[in-house]
Structure formats: C-alpha cells, structure tokens
Amino acid sequence: MDTPERSTVGAAAISKFEDSPVFNFINSLSPIQMVKSIDSVQSIQAYQSLNFASIPSIFTSPHANTQKDSKLSARNPFKELSEQETSSVTCLLNEALVDPPDDSSIVPTNLPQPLQFDGGSPNHSTTPRHGAKTDHVQSNLNLFQSSLDKRKSLFAPEREIGENHPANQENNEVVGLDWTNLMSDNVDDLLIYNLSIEVDICRAVDGKQGLGDVNYSDFFSSKYAGEINDSQKTQPDVLSAPCVQNVTENPHVLCDEMFGKEDDMDHTPEILSGGPNQVVPIDHIQENLNEASDCIPLGYKVDSQQQRGMRRRCLVFEAAGLSKKNTGNVKPRSAISITSKGKMASYDSHLNPLKTPSPRVLPGIGLHLNALATTSKDRMVTQDTLASGKQLISMPCTIGSFVSTGQKTESKSQPVAKDFVHTGSEFQEPQVMNNETSPPTVLENAEESSPKKKRRKLENGEGESCKRCSCKKSKCLKLYCECFAAGVYCSEPCACQGCFNKPIHEETVLSTRKQIESRNPLAFAPKVIRTSETGQELGEVSDKTPASARHKRGCNCKKSSCLKKYCECYQGGVGCSISCRCEACKNAFGRKDGSTPGGAEEIEHGEEEKDAHEKKEEMPDDGQQNASVQNHENHSSENLAITPFKACRQLVKLSYFSSSKPPRPSAPTGYFSRLYNTQALLKSEAMLLCNKFENHVNNFCDDDTANILKENGSPSNVMKTSSPNGKRISPSNGVGFSPSRKGGRKLILRSIPSFPSLSNVDSDDAVNDTTNSFNPSTLT
DNA sequence: GAGTTTGAAACT
DNA sequence: CAGTTTCAAACTC
Known part of the structure; x- marks a missing residue:
C-alpha cells in the first residue's frame, strides 16, 4: 500500500538515494525503471539500510519495520539506541525475529500485526496457558483476545498518526521501533517464561552493577518516570527507557490479557502513536505508565508506575516471593508475575501453591528447572546433545538463573529464552508442577540470598537447607563439588575457591561435564x-x-x-x-x-x-x-x-x-536452591529498591493470587501431587x-x-x- | 573453627 | 581393572 506517509518517508530516503551514484549505477543496470514513489517499504528499507548498519536484523521481518513507523515517534524522545543498548536488546530482537509473523505487507498490514503481537503473541502466550490447562488461563485468553480486538481498533488510528510523521523517524528511532515491536512481541514471550524474567532482571542487575545502562528503575515504576525524563536528557539511560517501554507495554498487554482490561489499549496506542514528535513521548509515556497501572486487574490500587515495576519485579522475584511462601507478600508477587505474563500460566500454578495452606506452598518455578537440573550432568549433557524441548528448557532455566545471579551473558540468556519459547507451554506446565512440588526447598534457597529469607530459614530451622560447596582445588569442576555434581553453578553461599563452576565459565563447565560423563555416563546421575x-x-x-x-x-x-x-x-x-x-x-x-x-x-x-x-x-x-x-x-x-x-x-x-x-x-535440592539463590540475589537487590512497592504489590498480588489460585484451583491442579x-x-x-x-x-x-x-x-x-x-x- | 577421618573421584 | 592419589565432605574435638 502506498500511503502518503510512506511516500513522505521514502521521499527523503529516495531523494538521497537517487542522488547517489549507486542509484544511478543501479538504475542504469536495471531494466526496470525506478519509480520515485517507491513503495514505502522498499524506500524505507533502502533508506534505513543506507543509514543503519543494524537495520538488517530489524528488517528481517517487514513487520518490524512497519511498527517502527508507528512507534518511532514515541520512542525517539526517550533514546537513541546505543550499541550496548542494542546488544542488551539483542535477545529480544532475536526472538522477535524468530517469532514475527510472516507479514509481507509492510505498512498497512504491519500496523495491525504489531498490535496482535502486543496483545501477546498468540503463539507464545496462548501456548503456555494451554499448557497450564487451567480455567483461569482459558478465561484469560478469552479476555486477551477481546482486548486484542479492541487494541486493533485503537491502533488503526494511531498508526495513521504515526504514518503521518514518518519523516521524523530517525535511524535510531527506526531501530527503536523495531525494538518496540519486536520487544513487545518478545516481551510477551519473555514474560511467559521465568527465564525471560530473569533475563530482564539480569539486565537490571547488570545495570546496577554498572555493566549496563539499565536501571532498576526499569523495574520500579516509581523511579521509572524520573529516569525517563533523565533518559531524554541523557542518552545513557536510553536503554532503560526502551526497556521500560517494552516492559510496560508488555505488562499492559499481559494484564489486559489476563484481566481483559481495555485501558491499556489507550496507553499502548499512545506510546505507539507517539508520532514523530519527540515532545509527546515523555509525558505520554508517563501517562501510559500510569495507565499501565490500570492494567492491574481487579481494581487493585497500585500506582501504575509501581505496578509496572512490580510486575517486572514480580517476575523476578517470583522465586523469592515463593520462597517466602507463607508470607503474604509473596503471593502478591507471584500474582504480579502472572499478570505481567500472558503466558505464565505456570506462575499461576505457582500461585496456587501459595494458596495452599501447606507450609511449603512456595511454588518455585525453579522446581521444575531444578528437577531438570537435578539430573545435573545428564541435563547438562542432554541439553547439548538432546534437542528435546524439555531438556532445553531445563538448561535454559538453569542458565538463566545463573545468568541472573551473575554475570550471565546475554548471549546465554537469549538462547535460553528462545528455547523456552519453543518449548512453549509444555514446559511451563511441568515447571509449575515441579514448582508446586518442590516449593519448600526452593523457597529456602531463594531466601538464602536475602537476610530476611535467611532469617526465615533459621526460624524454620531450615537454615542449613541446601549446602554449598567449599571446593578449593577442584575448581568446582569435578564431582567432588556438590554444586557441579548437581549440575548447578556455584553461587554466593559457596565457599569455594578458584571456582570455575560459574556462568562465566559455562563452556568450561559443560566441557568438563562432558568429559566426566564420557568417562562415566552415570557420573552425574543420581546415585540413588x-x-x-x-x-x-x-x-x-x-x-x-x-x-x-x-x-x-x-x-x-x-x-x-x-x-x-x-x-x-x-x-x-x-x-x-x-x-x-x-x-x-x-x-x-x-x-x-x-x-x-x-x-x-x-x-x-x-x-x-x-x-x-x-x-x-x-x-x-x-x-x-x-x-x-x-x-x-x-x-x-x-x-x-x-x-x-x-x-x-x-x-x-x-x-x-x-x-x-x-x-x-x-541434584534437585542443590539445583533448586541455587536457582533460587540466584533469583533470590536478584530479588534481594530488587527488593531493596522495590520495598516501597511491596505494599501495593502485596495488595495486588494477594488478591490476584487468591483469585488466580481460586481460578486455577488448588495447587493440586498443577501439582496434583x-x-x-x-x-x-x-x-x-x-x-x-x-x-x-x-x-x-x-x-x-x-x-x-x-x-x-x-x-x-x-x-x-x-x-x-x-x-x-x-x-x-x-x-x- | 581446626583438625581428623572417610570414601568417592580422579589419576596412573 | 587395580592401585594410588587427590579431594572434599563428614565427623570429632
């Protein structure tokens, strides 16, 4: 479709392009005469290609491009993507690329598509839910669909708006659009999976640590607004902004999906419509963020900003929250996580466990993972060797957890996330199941990182819970090391020295495992x-x-x-x-x-x-x-x-x-504990920042969790055990x-x-x- | 907490 | 495969 917008957009690019010798050369070579009014798509692509090196990835899907048009304006004000930012986003982009629908048509068709994705890529989101097999999930899906329809209607106009201002799009902006589009889609996926959450967390953590620009503020809506403003001023924060947007948007979507609210429609469109004008973005964004709060279903009173942060955090903290188990706070978090994720049916299941009167209730996402991991080497090995989704999942999870804990490399996280996505619902359910089952240990483990948790453990007498290794000479790369034997990365609790059993040395760990396995296939198998x-x-x-x-x-x-x-x-x-x-x-x-x-x-x-x-x-x-x-x-x-x-x-x-x-x-215990520990670490950090939000979250989560749990049914549904x-x-x-x-x-x-x-x-x-x-x- | 004991893991 | 060494957990003090 040749829309005026496109023509405008393409005009600039075309003008440049035509003037270039290359154009002349091509024109001379091509029997086909060039038409000035190149399709918006082509023109845009050409333009972008000229300006941006990163474009190629973006263009992989035409869909992304279209989105850019609509969303560019909104994001422009926030940031220009720096390489780092881009890299941080890479995972998302990759996923997006993979996931993106096959929209061939660029502009007109694209616009609606993005919306669909925002709605939560049906593929991803739905699947997991189905996996959950909970009524709650189904209901959510229905709501989600309805919300999507609404969104679509809303977006149409917005798109137009965005199109009207195509010229304003800057290369960076374009990238950002791609991002958002991809991100939004991806985000849903990410939200679906814990890993995804972890990844986000990791980003945040890394940022905190100084590794990245990402700020916890991303997680915390309250700070969020301020950061955005700053980000506008200073690009360094840009990443945070994009991330935030993505997050916020997604959460919205998820919330909508989950709760079927329409509010997000408004905010989301706004963001997208952001238009070429950079001015709007910040305010709109904040508004949108505030609106995001609307996403919170059930009329929970939570500051929109906070909620966003909460959502994210919830995802991050799920484990921790779970770990808290009995503590009311935990539930809310889990609930949040659920809300944020369209796909996180598993979380729902987690929530269920929370409901369960049983003391252990803590659901742990990790359980499933842990379970997988427990086989440790097998898992590790299987991951490599075996393609089975579950296995993949297990690995990813582990990796993600590890990543989150520490230095994880984004690259790792990416694969993991992908894996999860692919695995889809199947794993989720299992995870849930596992989580439900394992909760207690998980909780303990998760808590370990935080003093509070430790306290609880101590109170419970669980202080010792899972042990950590104290290897000195083995570098934690031998079966002597319990962590290594359990297929878990060493974490803070470990007193090991010269430890190589860390995400940083993932390759080494894997290779070592393989060696050991080759020597003794059962080396990592449970002894009993x-x-x-x-x-x-x-x-x-x-x-x-x-x-x-x-x-x-x-x-x-x-x-x-x-x-x-x-x-x-x-x-x-x-x-x-x-x-x-x-x-x-x-x-x-x-x-x-x-x-x-x-x-x-x-x-x-x-x-x-x-x-x-x-x-x-x-x-x-x-x-x-x-x-x-x-x-x-x-x-x-x-x-x-x-x-x-x-x-x-x-x-x-x-x-x-x-x-x-x-x-x-x-393996189970160790693995779980570690996963949780890592999560716990993240959580602990986030907790500090997020404390103020906890109340809100708790309120929200409690209700949500309760509702969810009710809907889902007792944890038994998930766990059945x-x-x-x-x-x-x-x-x-x-x-x-x-x-x-x-x-x-x-x-x-x-x-x-x-x-x-x-x-x-x-x-x-x-x-x-x-x-x-x-x-x-x-x-x- | 330091030192000893123990047996698995690793090595030859 | 057997013997030895290395290692870290388990245990004792």
Missing part, C-alpha cells in the same frame, strides 16, 4: 533413585524395590560400616546391595548380605528400633524413615545423615517423600520422586531408568514430561 510412583510411594511401593536395589554402584565403605554419611548408600537412604563392596556393612536401610529388611518399611521399623538404641547417626535415619514424624527429624536434623540438605529433607518428609535424602549430589509439599519432583530421573519416606525409602539407582515409574500422578504430568525428556540422557 527412588522408585517412582510418587503417589503410591508411601508404603505401598516400598516393597517393590528392595533397599539394596537402588544404589547405582554400590558403596565401598570400610570403616563407616555403612552407618554414616560417608556411605553413599546410607546417605541416599538406600540399603546396600550386592554391588557394594563395603565391609562390615550395617546399613540400616538394608545390608549387603540382605540381612536387613528388604522393604523400606521394615527398614524403617528396624531403624527406629536401632535408632533408639544406636548412634545418633542412625537417629537421623529414623527421623527420615518416619515420614509422620517430621518434627522428630527436625529436632534430629543434626543427625540427618541421609540428606545433606536438611531443608530438602524436611520438605521431602513433609511431602511424603521419605527421606530419601538426595544423595549428595542431590497429593502431597501438599509437592514433592519437588526431582528431576527427571525421578530421583526426587522418591516414594515418600513413608513408603519406604525406596531408592532406585539413578542409573536405572526409574522414570517410567515416575508416572506419578499428580505431579506426574509435569514431572513425567520432564522426566521423559530427560530419560534418554539420564538413562544412558
């Missing part, structure tokens, strides 16, 4: 796997797997008599088996000679008796064994020989899982699934393809998915 069948686990299944059966390789204890943690079998809550080369085996869970009770139950009883009479060490076992007696365990936490991670154990116990404390490498605790499903391997302690600690060697059994029920779906995906790698 519980018989799956989580639901049943409780006593029923116990009989199935003799205690001795589960240990992968068998211990080689000589002096510990398999009565101490030194013994992997004992630590894993599994009886020694024939494969064990232990001497004087006295494994309470089952002796090598089989003298001990084959059934876990028996073992438990026997252990209990022993415990009464025997060493402290055994005591812990008893505690573990007696699922019912959680308290006992807590008291005897010191004794807990099996799981290094008290918190994990507690959770497990609560959940049903028996003790099977994760073997040292217990009978256990309120939601067993953190451990990783794909199903290690985490261990049958409840009650069930006996049936532990299965990780090496064994336990997964099949995992078909646990409730959590099953999610879990199964994850497990299935991983199986190949892990089983190998």
